[in-house]
Amino acid sequence: GQQVMQIPQYQHVQEGEDFTTYCNSSTTLSNIQWYKQRPGGHPVFLIQLVKSGEVKKQKRLTFQFGEAKKNSSLHITATQTTDVGTYFCAGRSNYQLIWGAGTKLIIKP
């Protein structure tokens, strides 16, 4: 079946370091969405990418959608403690939303 692979599963960073999570789909996607889930919370929508090669920025967060519309990445510059949580990608294919496994961002004390 259709899958969206997301790596890494966890990433430990020092505060101030950068963080990146990657998603790769087995099929071409019509769009991809990113969500953040804080510990104990529910997923919160961050952004949707639709166009091939699209890049969008939200302050320290940069989202990219690949040229083939099969992969995407989220990069956070200079992480802060408020960035802690799990980041999920969700790719849309044939009106189905396929969720990645999530990447948990952990800030080292």
Next chain:
Amino acid sequence: SAVISQKPSRDICQRGTSLTIQCQVDSQVTMMFWYRQQPGQSLTLIATANQGSEATYESGFVIDKFPISRPNLTFSTLTVSNMSPEDSSIYLCSVEEGLAGPGELFFGEGSRLTVL
């Protein structure tokens, strides 16, 4: 964006019993979705609740185990029937918003269910 109220927020239940989770949205929405999220895992779609018709279930989920009601455009319930410890999970209600076609999902706070 839609505001979604979900209850109960958490419950501890005995094996073999059933629990109904309610989801109330502050605006009319066409489709409501029920997800399950096991600890440390991703989201798994249980079913899509359509107003005026039966819910559409995903592979691995059946109506007898997870009956869903959708009496109007702002409300839905999910029942977890004949519970076992394997049903311990967070259950999330969500709605979709988009100006043209499928858009982003908004989630309720979730119902954390523990089955003993």
